[in-house]
Amino acid sequence: MLNQDNFWQHNKAVLLFALVALTMPLWFPIMGGYSGLDTKIMIFCIFVVGFDILLGFTGYLSFGHAAFFGISAYVTGIMLKSFSDNIIPAILVAVLAATVVAVIIGLLTLKRTGIYFSILTLAFAEMFDSMAMSMLQKWTGGENGLTGMPTPMLFNLKMQGDTVFYFVTFMAIFLFYMAKRIERSPVGLMMKAIKCNQTRLEFTGINARKYKLLAFVISAVYAAIAGALMVVYEPFVGHEFLGWHQSGEVVIMSVIGGVGTLVGPMLGAGFMLYFENVLSVDLGEQWLLVLGAIFMAVVVFMPGGFMEGIARLKKRYFTTVDGE
Amino acid sequence: MDMTLNAFTLSILTGLQLGSIYVLIALGLTLIFGTLGVVNFAHGALYLIAIYLAVSINNALGFGLALIIVPPVLFIIGVLLERGLIQRFYDRPHTDQILVTFGLAIVLQEFLKWVFGANNIPFTIPAWGNGIIFMHEYLPFLEGFVVYPKWRMILVVVAIVTVSAVFALLHLTRFGLVIRAGMRDAEMLQFLGVNINRRFMVVFGLGAMIAGIAGVFGGPVTQVSPEVGMQLLVPSFLIVVIGGMGSLGGAVLAGILIGMAQSFTAPYIYINTIIIYLITVIILLVRPRGLLGAKGVFE
Numbered sequence: 001m002l003n004q005d006n007f008w009q010h011n012k013a014v015l016l017f018a019l020v021a022l023t024m025p026l027w028f029p030i031m032g033g034y035s036g037l038d039t040k041i042m043i044f045c046i047f048v049v050g051f052d053i054l055l056g057f058t059g060y061l062s063f064g065h066a067a068f069f070g071i072s073a074y075v076t077g078i079m080l081k082s083f084s085d086n087i088i089p090a091i092l093v094a095v096l097a098a099t100v101v102a103v104i105i106g107l108l109t110l111k112r113t114g115i116y117f118s119i120l121t122l123a124f125a126e127m128f129d130s131m132a133m134s135m136l137q138k139w140t141g142g143e144n145g146l147t148g149m150p151t152p153m154l155f156n157l158k159m160q161g162d163t164v165f166y167f168v169t170f171m172a173i174f175l176f177y178m179a180k181r182i183e184r185s186p187v188g189l190m191m192k193a194i195k196c197n198q199t200r201l202e203f204t205g206i207n208a209r210k211y212k213l214l215a216f217v218i219s220a221v222y223a224a225i226a227g228a229l230m231v232v233y234e235p236f237v238g239h240e241f242l243g244w245h246q247s248g249e250v251v252i253m254s255v256i257g258g259v260g261t262l263v264g265p266m267l268g269a270g271f272m273l274y275f276e277n278v279l280s281v282d283l284g285e286q287w288l289l290v291l292g293a294i295f296m297a298v299v300v301f302m303p304g305g306f307m308e309g310i311a312r313l314k315k316r317y318f319t320t321v322d323g324e
Numbered sequence: 325m326d327m328t329l330n331a332f333t334l335s336i337l338t339g340l341q342l343g344s345i346y347v348l349i350a351l352g353l354t355l356i357f358g359t360l361g362v363v364n365f366a367h368g369a370l371y372l373i374a375i376y377l378a379v380s381i382n383n384a385l386g387f388g389l390a391l392i393i394v395p396p397v398l399f400i401i402g403v404l405l406e407r408g409l410i411q412r413f414y415d416r417p418h419t420d421q422i423l424v425t426f427g428l429a430i431v432l433q434e435f436l437k438w439v440f441g442a443n444n445i446p447f448t449i450p451a452w453g454n455g456i457i458f459m460h461e462y463l464p465f466l467e468g469f470v471v472y473p474k475w476r477m478i479l480v481v482v483a484i485v486t487v488s489a490v491f492a493l494l495h496l497t498r499f500g501l502v503i504r505a506g507m508r509d510a511e512m513l514q515f516l517g518v519n520i521n522r523r524f525m526v527v528f529g530l531g532a533m534i535a536g537i538a539g540v541f542g543g544p545v546t547q548v549s550p551e552v553g554m555q556l557l558v559p560s561f562l563i564v565v566i567g568g569m570g571s572l573g574g575a576v577l578a579g580i581l582i583g584m585a586q587s588f589t590a591p592y593i594y595i596n597t598i599i600i601y602l603i604t605v606i607i608l609l610v611r612p613r614g615l616l617g618a619k620g621v622f623e
Binding site: 055059061063108111112113114115116118119120122123124126127130131133134135244248251252255285286288289291292293295296299300303 | 363409412416417418419420422423424426427428430431434435437438554558561562564565569593594597598601604605608609612
């Protein structure tokens with residue numbers, strides 16, 4: 001099946017995503033989305049697609065991915081401020097820094113089973129949060145956040161408005177394509193086998209830890225790219241980038257959309273940011289309460305998220321009679 | 325480290341007091357985890373309910389009523405949550421349990437924020453608990469004049485009483501025997517014809533009730549604002565991990581250890597903010613099952 005080079009079959013989802021994403025400036029304002037929110041949605045699409053490689057494929061629920069997002073954002077900010085206003089070296093150094101941290105945290109936390117892992121990743125992220133607020137205050141700006149960055153440049157191109165949107169969107173399309181490639185690859189199969197039955201996988205002589213660490217680091221790289229792009233999008237880094245709220249948001253997006261489907265979490269990211277920024281106008285302060293309730297309802301009644309909902313609807317309305 | 329005996333004693337007391345809150349939260353967490361196998365991300369939110377209920381009743385009707393009403397109400401809330409929500413998740417993957425309790429935590433926190441506002445509500449300490457204790461009158465080795473807030477000492481006593489009561493319940497009663505057997509092997513217990521589900525319900529209620537007791541006495545110390553729940557949950561989780569998942573004695577030991585560590589590193593702000601994580605990492609590397617964790621349990 002892998003040899004069958006059916007380009008359309010393999011890349012249908014990526015092409016569809018590209019079409020939807022690139023035309024976003026045309027249709028998104030009609031829905032009430034303001035310019036800039038589409039960029040933010042694309043950034044979080046990157047974050048959650050990476051997160052799904054960990055949660056969706058291996059089944060490991062991290063509550064600390066804000067660490068990689070935040071560390072990368074801080075490093076990007078510091079690089080833009082004190083090294084060069086060109087975003088390329090800034091993003092590269094930031095992603096590298098976050099990757100190193102991810103390898104260390106991954107080695108420490110992946111020794112443990114699912115529950116332990118969730119608690120420990122949460123703890124590590126909180127540790128970086130409190131470090132940013134105390135000992136690293138000189139570089140991070142503490143409570144006030146990191147400000148005073150120059151306008152980010154892509155060589156001679158000013159990163160503002162539409163330029164940022166298309167830059168981010170092309171990154172998102174490319175990274176979604178890569179995630180799809182990983183899903184189809186033997187490595188992706190190993191990752192999914194960990195979720196299915198890790199013990200059995202290990203009995204076949206395969207080193208499951210290697211694949212867990214790989215999934216963890218890949219997802220951290222995606223988070224780091226998202227974090228760096230966040231600074232390019234808006235030259236500010238606050239310590240809430242590192243907080244559990246941020247990690248929790250990504251978990252909510254993934255679960256609402258549909259864990260393990262790659263597309264689902266992106267739907268979830270779009271839904272949540274749209275909900276937070278557009279629909280919240282009517283809900284006021286209580287938007288998070290409503291969102292929390294939606295999230296719980298999804299976990300209880302529709303564990304597969306929106307994607308399961310879509311599949312159910314399809315089954316109900318589009319199955320032929322002889323299928324019964 | 326140059327430290328006088330007075331300063332040392334005060335650090336011990338502060339460590340005990342910090343540890344008391346942690347122990348009370350972690351005790352419920354580890355009890356629920358040990359018996360039901362559920363990691364309750366909403367435990368901080370249960371504490372939040374407790375402090376808001378306690379502060380409302382206390383400021384309107386007095387502390388005595390808060391003490392009588394809040395823990396039983398929390399017990400009932402715990403039972404209702406277990407029946408209505410948590411029990412649907414026993415057969416689902418652990419990650420689903422974490423997700424649903426996390427969602428519950430958000431809903432409860434945001435609801436309380438909506439009702440009571442985001443700002444701290446002052447918790448009036450009853451007259452008999454107000455003021456300071458002259459420590460030098462009780463501890464003759466102290467030099468000169470040493471005082472400590474009375475309420476914080478009361479909190480330590482409450483924690484000791486609560487922990488003792490829980491241990492007595494688990495080790496001296498038939499109910500406790502069944503629960504401990506359930507912690508070891510729930511399946512076997514069911515084979516023997518014991519209705520473990522009803523006990524699960526009671527245990528969840530008990531865990532919530534301990535959070536209720538913690539809220540009544542801890543509210544004045546931890547403040548009463550919506551962030552408190554999550555702020556306490558993370559260290560409490562780590563205490564459960566350090567102590568050994570599901571080990572009650574471990575939770576008590578680790579709670580005091582973390583309280584002491586935070587108290588004694590207080591002058592060194594950089595170490596103080598990360599000491600709890602450092603200890604967790606060291607424990608994780610040296611003794612992955614935690615201080616008193618049973619061999620093979622979530623190792």
